[in-house]
Every structure is written in structure tokens, then in C-alpha cells.
Amino acid sequence: MTAASATRRVPTYCYQCVAGPDLLTVKVEGGVATEVEPNFCAAAVHPGGGKVCVKAFGLIQKTYNPNRVLTPMKRTNPKKGRSEDPGFVPISWDEAMTLIADKLNGVRASGLTDESGYPRVAASFGGGGTPQSYMGTFPAFLAAWGPVDMGFGSGQGVKCYHSEHLYGEFWHRAFIVAPDTPLCNYLISCGSNVEASGGVVGIWRHSRARARGMKRVQVEPHLSVTGACSAQWVPLKPKTDAAFLFGLIHAMLFEAPRHQLDLEFLRQRTGSPYLVGPNGYFLRDRATRQPLVWDAARSIAVPHDTADTVEALEGRYLVDAIETGADGELLADGVLEGATAFTRLTEHMRAYTPEWAAKACDVPAATIRQVAMEYLAHACVGETIEIDGKTLPYRPVAVSLGKTVNNGWGGFECCWARTVLATLVGALEVPGGTIGTTVRLARPMSQRLESAKPGPDGFMDFPLNPTDREHWSARPNIRNAYRTMVPLAGDGPWSQALGPTHFSWMFLDATPTGLPRVTLPEVWFVYRTNPAISFWDTASIADKMARFPFVVAFAYTRDETNHFADVLLPDATDLESLQLIRVGGTKYVEQFWDHQGFALRQPVVDARGDARDFTEVATELAQRTGLTAGYIKSINKGAGGVPLKGPHGDFSLDTGHSPDRETIWDAICRAASAELSEGSEVHGLDWWKQNGLATRPFPRSEWYLYPTMVERGLRFELPYQERLMRVGVELGRRLHENDMHWWDRQLEEYQALPACKDFAQPWVAAVRKDGGLPEEYPFWLLTARSMQYAWGGNVGLQMIREVAENIAGHKGVILNANTAQQLGIEEGDDVEIATPGRRVRGKAVLRQGIRPDTLLAIGQFGHWATPLARDFGVPSLNALASMSLDLTDATGSGADLVRVSLHRVKEALR
Ligand SMILES: Nc1nc2c(c(=O)[nH]1)N[C@H]1C(S)=C(S)[C@@H](COP(=O)(O)OP(=O)(O)OC[C@H]3O[C@@H](n4cnc5c(=O)[nH]c(N)nc54)[C@H](O)[C@@H]3O)O[C@H]1N2
Ligand SMILES: Nc1nc2c(c(=O)[nH]1)N[C@H]1C(S)=C(S)[C@@H](COP(=O)(O)OP(=O)(O)OC[C@H]3O[C@@H](n4cnc5c(=O)[nH]c(N)nc54)[C@H](O)[C@@H]3O)O[C@H]1N2
Ligand code: SF4
Ligand SMILES: [Mo]
Numbered sequence: 001m002t003a004a005s006a007t008r009r010v011p012t013y014c015y016q017c018v019a020g021p022d023l024l025t026v027k028v029e030g031g032v033a034t035e036v037e038p039n040f041c042a043a044a045v046h047p048g049g050g051k052v053c054v055k056a057f058g059l060i061q062k063t064y065n066p067n068r069v070l071t072p073m074k075r076t077n078p079k080k081g082r083s084e085d086p087g088f089v090p091i092s093w094d095e096a097m098t099l100i101a102d103k104l105n106g107v108r109a110s111g112l113t114d115e116s117g118y119p120r121v122a123a124s125f126g127g128g129g130t131p132q133s134y135m136g137t138f139p140a141f142l143a144a145w146g147p148v149d150m151g152f153g154s155g156q157g158v159k160c161y162h163s164e165h166l167y168g169e170f171w172h173r174a175f176i177v178a179p180d181t182p183l184c185n186y187l188i189s190c191g192s193n194v195e196a197s198g199g200v201v202g203i204w205r206h207s208r209a210r211a212r213g214m215k216r217v218q219v220e221p222h223l224s225v226t227g228a229c230s231a232q233w234v235p236l237k238p239k240t241d242a243a244f245l246f247g248l249i250h251a252m253l254f255e256a257p258r259h260q261l262d263l264e265f266l267r268q269r270t271g272s273p274y275l276v277g278p279n280g281y282f283l284r285d286r287a288t289r290q291p292l293v294w295d296a297a298r299s300i301a302v303p304h305d306t307a308d309t310v311e312a313l314e315g316r317y318l319v320d321a322i323e324t325g326a327d328g329e330l331l332a333d334g335v336l337e338g339a340t341a342f343t344r345l346t347e348h349m350r351a352y353t354p355e356w357a358a359k360a361c362d363v364p365a366a367t368i369r370q371v372a373m374e375y376l377a378h379a380c381v382g383e384t385i386e387i388d389g390k391t392l393p394y395r396p397v398a399v400s401l402g403k404t405v406n407n408g409w410g411g412f413e414c415c416w417a418r419t420v421l422a423t424l425v426g427a428l429e430v431p432g433g434t435i436g437t438t439v440r441l442a443r444p445m446s447q448r449l450e451s452a453k454p455g456p457d458g459f460m461d462f463p464l465n466p467t468d469r470e471h472w473s474a475r476p477n478i479r480n481a482y483r484t485m486v487p488l489a490g491d492g493p494w495s496q497a498l499g500p501t502h503f504s505w506m507f508l509d510a511t512p513t514g515l516p517r518v519t520l521p522e523v524w525f526v527y528r529t530n531p532a533i534s535f536w537d538t539a540s541i542a543d544k545m546a547r548f549p550f551v552v553a554f555a556y557t558r559d560e561t562n563h564f565a566d567v568l569l570p571d572a573t574d575l576e577s578l579q580l581i582r583v584g585g586t587k588y589v590e591q592f593w594d595h596q597g598f599a600l601r602q603p604v605v606d607a608r609g610d611a612r613d614f615t616e617v618a619t620e621l622a623q624r625t626g627l628t629a630g631y632i633k634s635i636n637k638g639a640g641g642v643p644l645k646g647p648h649g650d651f652s653l654d655t656g657h658s659p660d661r662e663t664i665w666d667a668i669c670r671a672a673s674a675e676l677s678e679g680s681e682v683h684g685l686d687w688w689k690q691n692g693l694a695t696r697p698f699p700r701s702e703w704y705l706y707p708t709m710v711e712r713g714l715r716f717e718l719p720y721q722e723r724l725m726r727v728g729v730e731l732g733r734r735l736h737e738n739d740m741h742w743w744d745r746q747l748e749e750y751q752a753l754p755a756c757k758d759f760a761q762p763w764v765a766a767v768r769k770d771g772g773l774p775e776e777y778p779f780w781l782l783t784a785r786s787m788q789y790a791w792g793g794n795v796g797l798q799m800i801r802e803v804a805e806n807i808a809g810h811k812g813v814i815l816n817a818n819t820a821q822q823l824g825i826e827e828g829d830d831v832e833i834a835t836p837g838r839r840v841r842g843k844a845v846l847r848q849g850i851r852p853d854t855l856l857a858i859g860q861f862g863h864w865a866t867p868l869a870r871d872f873g874v875p876s877l878n879a880l881a882s883m884s885l886d887l888t889d890a891t892g893s894g895a896d897l898v899r900v901s902l903h904r905v906k907e908a909l910r
Contacts, residue, residue: 006030010604011039011692012575014056017790018128019199019589023693024052026059026575026604033060033575033605045584045595045695048200055790058800062556063575063605067796067867069555070609072096073568080546080564082864088558088568093610096567101624103523103550104145108625112146114519118479122149122521126529127791128156128588129440129494133581133601134574135527136615137631137664140639141622144630149521151480153501155534155791155860155878161403162893163411165440165498166488170462171419171717172429172705173448174436176588179398180703181205181214183385183432186378188248188371188421190219190241190414191402194590195226196785202590215378217371219244219363220402222814222856223849224784225807234371235851238780238897239760240361241405244368245417246756247357250349251372252424260376262426265393266313266342269709270423270716271459273311274304275338277323279331280752282457282722283338284322291457291722292321292338301338304458305713314343326729327468341720345420348753360758362851379425380432387431388701395425396432404782408887408895410759412749420719428716429705436705437586441490441498448586449708459717463490467730474738479504479518485743486892487727500892502536502883505544512885514740524551527571532560533792534860536881536894539838554614557796559866569617572607577614578661580668580688581641585698592703597695598642598672600688615661622658629655635664642671648679725752728890742885749890760897762886767899769886772836777899779855781833783877786810786859795861795869812843813875814856815902820846823904830905833857835880835898841905842875855902 008028015021023042027035036057042050074096076087107120114120123142125131132139142148161176168174179187182205194202210216210229218230219241227233236244252261266272273293275283282291283301290303294312301319302309316339323332339347354365354372378397385394399418406415419428427433441463442451455461464487466472474484482489482499489495507518532542538560545551545564553562554571562568571577584596607613622631632655636644644651644667651667651674653659659667666685673683676696683694701707709716717723728750735743760780767777788804789795804810813833815825825831829844833855840862850856862876863869880898887894 009037010602011041012601012604013581013583013599014052014059014574015130015133015581016055016574016793017199018130019197019202019591020130021133021581021583021599022046022048022052022056022200023050023599024056028604031605033063036060039692042693045593045693047591047593048204051200053200053203054788054803055794055800058794058797059574061797061799062573062794063608065557065796067557068608069557069568069570070611071570072610074099075566082542082563086563086565093612096569097620097624099567100552101621104621104625107522116516116519117475117477118516118519119147119149120522121145121525122152122523123525124150124152124154124529124531125527126154126156126534127793128160131528133579134577134614136577136579136613136618137635137640138614138618140631140634141618141627143634143639144622144627145625147477149478149504150496151478151482151499151501152504152521152524152531153480153497153535154529154531156529157497157501158893159403159407159536159896162407162498163415163889163891164401164406166891167412167415168436169439169441170488172436173439173442173452173460175440176437177400177418178435178437178590178592179400180432180435181209181590183394183396184209184398185214185396185432186375187214187216188219188375188399189216189226189230190244190399191405192400193224193226193402193785194400195229196224196787198590205590215374221780221782221851221854222784223847225787227849234363234367237362237760237851238782238854239404239410239763239895241401242410242413242417242756242759243357243360244363245399245414245421246349246352247354247365247368248372248375249417249420249424250352250357251354251369252376253346253349255369256373256376260379260381261424262381262395263313265426266423267311269426270718271457271720272340272342272345273313274341274720275301275317275319276341276344276720276722277321277332277336277338279323279325280725281323281325281331283319283336284324286322289324292319294319294340304715312340314340314346316343326726326733345719345753352756360756375421376425379427381425385431388699390701390707392701392704392706393426393430394432395427395430397425397427398422398432398434404895404897407893409762409889411889411891411893411895413754413756413759416754423716423718429709431704435703437588437591440494441492443492445492446582449702449705452705452708452712452714454712454714456723458713458715459723460714463492464488464727465491467727467734469734472731472734474514476515479507481515482892484515486890487731488891500888502888502894505541506883508544512740512742514735514738520548522549524548525554526551526561526565527554528793530559530561530792532563533863533876533878535883536878537883538862538876538878540883557867560864563865570609570611572603572611572613574601575604576607576611578602578665580665580672583693584695586703593698594700595695596698597676597693599693600669602689613661615664619658619661619664628658632659640664640668642668642675644668644671646671646675648674649682719753721752724750746888746890763897763899766882766884766887767836770836770882774899777835777901778853779900779902780853781855781857781877781880781898781900783857783860783896789859792860792863792866792869795863795872796866798868801868808847809845809856809858811874812845814845814847814850814858816850816852816854817846817848819852820844823902825904832903832905833875833880833900835882835900838880840875840879842873855900
């Protein structure tokens with residue numbers, strides 16, 4: 001064979017970060033992967049032009065990383081601890097599978113749940129659901145197994161876009177919220193660091209938008225790469241975004257003529273005209289129990305869904321009605337005064353003047369007014385645009401929020417304010433405005449528009465966990481108690497990972513009153529996540545992991561979490577394994593496609609060493625635990641990503657025996673082709689290996705929820721949160737009936753109209769609680785994305801490191817140059833950053849583009865086991881951040897910020 005004939009180009013996908021999936025081809029020469037190239041065949045269908053970002057270029061080095069785990073290993077040192085050498089020794093796959101199957105079969109014999117009612121088997125997967133695009137049919141094995149606790153968290157979920165996930169999906173089916181970048185002309189971005197976090201698609205879309213003239217205002221304490229290429233940087237104080245956004249709302253309500261708002265949208269498409277009674281609940285029609293609005297044409301109150309009503313947006317009216325509260329209580333009955341929800345909103349926002357906001361967030365009132373007025377000026381209220389032959393409202397203004405803003409205390413208020421800002425000008429779920437990407441809690445999960453089903457009071461339905469006396473339960477199904485504590489988390493396949501996932505760790509030592517004692521899982525599977533680095537209070541997480549009796553880690557290299565494993569299984573990584581996934585439509589971050597379909601990830605090269613494909617591992621585990629029939633049944637039902645039996649054919653696998661990897665994916669490929677082509681084409685695995693991708697058009701009008709809302713006669717549940725207020729009261733009663741008072745602070749978050757508070761205060765209080773004086777810890781330590789790194793997933797690659805080192809901040813902690821001068825710190829000096837309980841060291845990186853009271857530690861480093869990364873010497877916020885109820889909001893999330901001290905260290909670092 002000549003060298004030329006041995007050269008192939010193999011199409012595949014990258015999903016190393018949540019901004020994907022993106023498409024690439026890999027050049028293979030003589031059986032060796034040598035280059036990552038764009039997938040030119042996908043250029044017309046992929047919103048990133050068939051290209052990948054820098055991280056995907058690291059995949060070659062990832063495959064050939066000399067530090068990979070390439071054989072199964074078992075631990076020989078029974079003692080677990082950070083300073084204990086695990087004593088891993090190579091074993092055969094057969095021995096590894098025997099070890100695991102024996103454990104699993106033992107668990108099965110003693111019962112799938114333990115004395116607390118928690119699953120004995122737990123599994124943790126990382127990075128925002130991306131592992132699902134790499135783990136083949138393992139979900140089918142887990143489904144066949146039965147109850148598994150998937151709520152031992154890592155950094156994802158509670159540290160991620162958590163409040164946005166829950167409230168975004170509740171209000172507009174937006175698990176992730178995004179600007180409609182291709183049409184948006186004015187974007188207020190509060191800490192959304194899209195130039196680092198948006199992936200190849202986000203960056204491409206934003207660069208085009210900016211070239212077209214979109215003005216982006218970047219509001220954040222540190223000048224990120226996104227701030228650096230925005231039209232304006234607004235350096236606000238950390239965790240005060242709610243004040244800034246409330247100031248904007250005030251300016252729009254009180255300092256602009258009403259006609260600049262979209263009054264028609266507010267009247268017809270939101271709950272703004274609903275009448276709110278004296279107790280704060282909607283006034284309702286006695287017969288139908290529907291909320292009432294005031295019909296300005298007839299001067300009478302009518303149920304909200306009455307035809308030909310001209311809803312009064314503002315005012316107070318006397319109406320004959322009832323008012324019902326929590327648990328169905330009748331609070332008032334008779335002639336009652338009702339104010340419209342919009343009038344309630346204006347009264348509520350009156351106090352939040354730009355001057356008030358300026359004091360809270362340290363942004364001049366004039367800047368707040370400027371941004372508010374520019375937003376209104378760009379909103380194009382009254383204009384329309386044709387999309388797919390439909391006439392839709394055109395409102396090219398949006399607000400995006402980053403992960404520290406939309407999370408933890410203040411996250412609810414920021415998400416609410418952002419969504420209210422969109423409704424004020426009718427820019428919610430319409431072209432140019434603030435739109436949602438995907439659904440993860442409502443059903444059906446793969447169809448966002450379909451999931452907008454009619455619910456109570458003219459709003460959308462939402463799968464809230466019940467809070468009524470009959471259905472609420474103090475007996476959680478898993479350790480993080482999401483069903484008991486967080487109504488908004490729902491109870492679908494994603495809910496476990498979206499519960500307060502730090503509870504599973506925190507409550508291991510002391511479970512609060514009312515919950516069954518939190519126990520150790522007997523078997524813990526861990527894959528593509530590194531909680532010992534990515535979560536808060538990483539030192540205690542590691543200590544707790546050390547107590548887990550049996551840990552099975554799917555391993556790429558050694559890392560800080562698999563350091564505590566009992567068995568390491570060498571994983572066939574990105575370019576070595578096989579899987580078909582759905583692509584297109586609307587997905588995370590900025591993945592908005594005009595196409596939808598499937599893409600194949602395929603073995604570009606042979607798996608190195610003894611590394612094995614996940615699907616093969618799953619099939620064998622099912623076999624060794626006697627679960628093959630259930631496992632195949634789950635695959636047939638769609639656990640591999642596509643149901644095998646559908647209206648266009650039956651490709652079901654025989655449940656009687658274990659198929660090989662190719663047979664499974666061949667069936668899935670056929671079912672996918674049939675689904676995509678409505679039965680006209682059925683392609684097997686070989687075709688997909690050649691082509692890599694198949695799509696059909698996805699109508700752009702489906703990016704927007706607005707037409708569905710109109711079609712179904714639904715309103716957006718804004719601004720007034722009557723339902724959530726009721727849920728909060730009910731939850732409080734249930735908890736108190738069970739003597740659970742430790743969630744009282746979180747219960748205060750359930751408000752119909754949120755009050756803006758000092759949301760940074762809990763982090764200051766944490767200093768005092770840890771025995772420090774707040775004035776001795778005057779700095780805010782924050783974190784930010786690095787474009788080059790996917791969390792800590794690719795920190796072991798020297799090529800990625802080389803690229804990253806060209807970008808400021810990757811070598812240490814960023815601080816303001818003037819602050820540094822006052823403290824006698826120079827560029828490159830060793831500094832110590834401390835809380836009362838913990839300290840880390842690193843190099844000082846001096847910049848002007850950061851507030852004097854703020855420090856920034858990029859990424860999530862601090863590795864001590866991962867080869868290469870363990871020599872970086874770059875500090876991590878996670879080593880200092882604490883995990884506590886005080887820092888947990890009502891959705892169960894927290895935020896990545898810590899109050900710290902900063903000193904130069906005299907003696908050099910080792
Ligand atoms: N300081 C700080 N901490 C943060 C954040 C932050 O911004 N700053 N962000 C938080 C957020 S939003 C998130 S979503 C989380 C993410 O946090 P995690 O989901 O825990 O992600 P990683 O730390 O990247 O862990 C991934 C692990 O998988 C391993 N790995 C990579 N590729 C493969 C592979 O092919 N096979 C196998 N078997 N393993 C592989 C890597 O070595 C690594 O140990 O982090 C959170 N933590
Ligand atoms: N390259 C890359 N892309 C990624 C990921 C990755 O690891 N690597 N991870 C993906 C995941 S899981 C997530 S969750 C997203 C996260 O995406 P983003 O939220 O866009 O990313 P970060 O850079 O972590 O966001 C932090 C930004 O918020 C600012 N900030 C911190 N505190 C505050 C505050 O109180 N107020 C304001 N206004 N700003 C503040 C910081 O200065 C920083 O610029 O990125 C996704 N994309
Ligand atoms: S943005 Fe980069 S790392 Fe993330 S999925 Fe796309 S190509 Fe992969
Ligand atoms: Mo995340």
C-alpha cells in the first residue's frame with residue numbers, strides 16, 4: 001500500500017464542551033490520526049460552517065497522550081486518601097468485570113435501595129450532559145438496573161447555569177437562554193463570556209453580528225475576552241447584577257413614555273393584566289376559578305380567556321370575585337379590590353431608581369439610564385419580520401446572563417429581571433430577542449415547542465414536584481432530595497443532576513432533620529467528571545470520596561477523582577469509539593441550526609492498548625448481571641438515542657442475546673435514517689461511517705416559541721409569580737409540618753415580585769462564620785472560562801497549554817495593577833489568597849481590566865494527580881470556596897465567588 005492510498009479522512013463529531021456538538025474530519029495516515037480539519041461537507045448545514053474550535057484540535061494529542069490509562073487496573077492499597085498511593089496494578093478485562101459484576105450482584109441480592117431508601121448504586125457524569133454523547137449504550141444498562149443515584153454532584157448543575165435552567169424552562173421553555181444573535185442589534189450581557197464559552201458556533205455568530213453592527217454591552221467585574229471585544233464594558237461589583245437590571249427596569253417604567261413598551265404584548269401575551277387581590281393572589285371567577293382581567297371596553301371583570309377582551313394593563317378595580325391561596329384556601333370572597341399585575345410591578349419597581357442601583361452595583365446612574373434608553377431605542381416595538389412565510393414580531397434586543405450571575409443567591413432575581421426586560425418590549429421568544437434553546441425538564445424533551453402544553457391560568461404547564469399535603473413526600477428517592485426540596489427541578493431524567501447535588505456530599509456527615517440519613521453508595525460509577533477538582537470545598541470532597549467503599553472509574557488518564565477508585569476501566573476516547581447522536585434544531589448555548597438530523601462519532605483509529613468502547617462495557621455488564629433482556633429492551637425503547645421501533649420501521653434487537661457493538665449501532669443508524677427520511681431511506685452503519693451526518697431542514701420559525709403561544713392561546717407567566725409564591729407557602733408548610741426549619745431562608749425566595757437584596761452578603765457572612773473578620777478578606781475572587789480548556793477535561797494536553805499560555809491569566813491569578821501597587825505586588829510575584837480556613841498560592845498577573853476589589857482565577861486548575869496539569873501551579877477558586885446551606889439558593893444552587901485576602905509571599909514558590 002502506498003502512503004497516499006493509506007490516507008483517509010474520517011468524519012466525526014466533537015462534544016467536549018456544552019457549546020457543541022461540532023463537526024470535523026480527521027486525517028488518518030497509515031492508521032495514525034494526524035490532523036483535525038473542518039468538515040467541509042457540513043459547511044452548509046452546521047451553524048459554525050463545519051468547523052471546530054481550538055479544543056478539538058487537541059483530540060489528536062488526547063488520543064496519543066502518553067499518560068493515558070490503557071489497561072484495566074485495580075487498587076492494591078486499601079487505604080484511600082489524597083496522600084495514599086492507590087497502588088494501581090494492571091489486570092485483565094475479565095478480572096475487572098468479575099470484580100464489578102460480583103459487587104453489583106451482591107447489591108442486587110441485598111436490595112437495590114438501602115435502609116434510608118437511597119439507591120445503593122450511584123453514578124456521576126460531568127460537564128452539562130456532554131458525557132451522554134460519549135457513553136454509548138451505558139444509559140440502557142442503568143435503566144435496566146433500576147434505581148441509581150445520579151445526584152452526587154460535581155461542578156455541573158449547581159455551579160453551572162442552574163437558576164436559569166429551572167426558571168428559564170418554567171417561563172419560556174429555555175433550559176438555556178440565548179440572544180437571537182443573527183438578528184439581535186443590542187445585547188446586554190451580564191457576565192456571559194461568550195467569546196470564551198460560546199464555542200465555535202457562538203463565536204462565529206457573534207463576530208458576524210458585531211460586524212453587522214450589533215452593539216454588545218458587557219457587564220462584569222473583570223474585562224473578559226468578551227468584554228474586550230464588546231462595544232462597552234461596564235465593570236459592576238460582583239453579585240450585584242440584580243440591582244443593575246432592576247435599575248434598567250425602573251428607568252424603562254418611569255423614565256420613558258409608555259408607548260415605547262410593547263403594550264399589546266404585555267396585555268395579550270403575559271399575565272400583566274391579571275388582577276391581584278389584597279392577599280397577593282389572583283382574583284378569580286367564582287365559577288370557573290380562572291384569574292380575572294379588567295375588560296376596558298365593557299368595564300367589567302372577565303376571566304382571562306374571554307374572547308374579544310380589551311385587557312386593562314394598569315389600574316385598580318373593584319370586582320366581585322374570590323381569592324384563593326396555598327392548599328386551596330379561600331382567602332377572600334366578595335367585592336374585592338384588584339390591581340393589575342402590571343400595576344403591582346410598577347409599584348414594586350418604583351424604589352429601584354438608577355441612583356439606588358448605582359449605590360448597590362457601583363455603576364453610575366447615567367450609565368444605567370444610557371443602557372436602558374439604548375435598549376428601548378433598539379427594540380423596534382411594533383415592527384414585524386417574515387420568517388418562513390410567517391409574520392412575526394421583530395424585536396432585536398436581548399439580555400444574556402453568565403454562570404455566576406444566573407446562579408445561587410440573586411440568580412432568581414436576575415433571571416426574572418432579564419425575562420421581564422424582554423417582556424416589556426415584547427422581545428421574548430421572537431426574532432431578534434431573548435430566546436430559549438432546549439428543554440430538559442418539560443416533556444417531550446426532544447421537542448421544545450411541543451412541550452409548551454396548556455397549564456393552569458392560561459400559562460404553560462410545568463412538571464413541578466408536588467407541594468400539596470397529599471403528594472409531597474419527606475422521603476426522597478435519592479440523597480440530594482430534589483423532589484422534596486425543589487419543586488422546580490421536576491422529576492424527569494435530568495432532575496437528579498439538577499437537584500442540590502452538593503447535599504449528597506454535605507449531608508454524609510450530618511443529615512438535617514426530616515430527611516433519611518444520607519448514606520455512602522455501595523458502588524459509585526464515575527465518568528468524565530472530576531468533582532475533587534470541579535466542585536466547591538474540594539479538599540473535603542476528596543476526604544468524603546475516600547470513604548466510598550467501591551468506586552469504578554472510566555478513566556482517560558489518572559485524575560484527582562479516580563485517585564480514589566477501586567477499579568479503573570480504560571476508556572476508548574473521542575476518536576476511538578462509536579455513537580450516533582442527534583444534532584441540529586436548537587440546542588445549548590448558541591447552537592441554532594436550520595437543519596436537524598444525526599451525526600456519527602466513529603473509531604477514526606483503533607483503540608489504543610486495552611481501551612474499550614462504552615457500548616461493549618455496557619453490554620458485558622448487562623450480561624454479567626443477568627440484565628441483558630432489560631438492557632436490550634431499553635435500547636429498543638430509545639436509550640441509545642433513537643427508538644428502534646417507530647412509524648417508519650421496526651429495527652428492534654432481539655432481547656434474547658447480547659449483540660456486538662456494530663449490530664447495536666447498525667440498528668440505531670437504520671432507525672435514525674428511517675425517522676429522518678420518514679421511511680424513504682434506511683441506511684446502516686457503513687453508510688453513516690462514510691457520510692458521518694444526515695440532516696433535513698429545520699424551520700427557522702421553530703427557533704421561536706411565540707407562534708406556539710399564540711396558536712395555543714397561552715400567556716408567558718410574567719411578571720407576577722403567583723404560582724411560585726403559592727408553591728413556596730405550601731412547601732414551607734410541608735417542611736414545618738415535618739419539623740424541617742433549615743430551609744426557611746430559601747423559602748423567602750418564593751416571591752410574586754422579587755425584592756432586590758444584597759445578594760453578596762451571604763459570602764461575606766461566610767467569612768465571619770469561618771472565624772474571620774470581613775474587613776480582613778476584602779477581595780472578591782471570581783472565575784471565568786478559558787476558550788482553550790473544556791473545564792478540566794483537557795488540562796493534560798501540552799499543546800492546549802501552549803496555546804492557552806498566550807492568553808492572559810492562564811499562569812496565575814489576575815489582579816488590578818493599582819491594587820497590586822498598593823500591596824507591593826509586581827507581575828509574576830508569588831501571592832497567597834486565603835479564606836479564614838484555606839489558602840492557595842499562585843503567581844500575580846497584573847491587569848488594568850479588572851475592578852480593584854476583584855481577583856480572577858481562570859478555569860478550574862489546582863490539579864494534584866492529573867499528569868502535566870499537576871505541575872501548572874495555578875490556583876483554583878474551588879480550593880477556597882465553601883459548600884454550605886447558607887450559600888444555597890431555593891433552587892439548590894450556589895455561585896462561584898469567595899471573599900478572600902491577598903498577600904505577597906516573600907519566599908519563592910517551590
Ligand atoms: N473554578 C471553577 N470551577 C468550576 C467552574 C468554573 O468556572 N471555575 N465551572 C463549573 C461548571 S459550570 C461545570 S459544568 C463543571 C464541570 O466539571 P466536571 O464535569 O467535573 O468536568 P472536568 O473537571 O472537566 O472533569 C472531566 C474529567 O473527565 C476526564 N476526561 C476527559 N476526557 C475523557 C475521556 O475521553 N474519557 C474519560 N473516561 N475521561 C475523560 C478528565 O480527565 C477530567 O478528570 O465545573 C464547575 N467547576
Ligand atoms: N471553552 C469553554 N467553553 C465552555 C466551557 C468550558 O469549560 N470551556 N464550559 C461550558 C459550561 S458547562 C458553561 S456553564 C458555560 C459558562 O459560560 P459563561 O457563563 O459565559 O462563562 P464564564 O467565563 O465561566 O462566566 C464567567 C464570566 O462572568 C463574570 N462574572 C463573575 N462574577 C460575576 C458577577 O457577579 N457579575 C457579572 N456580571 N459577571 C461576573 C466573569 O468575569 C466571567 O467573565 O461555558 C460553556 N462553554
Ligand atoms: S466548541 Fe469546541 S470543544 Fe466544544 S464541542 Fe465544539 S469543537 Fe468541541
Ligand atoms: Mo457548566
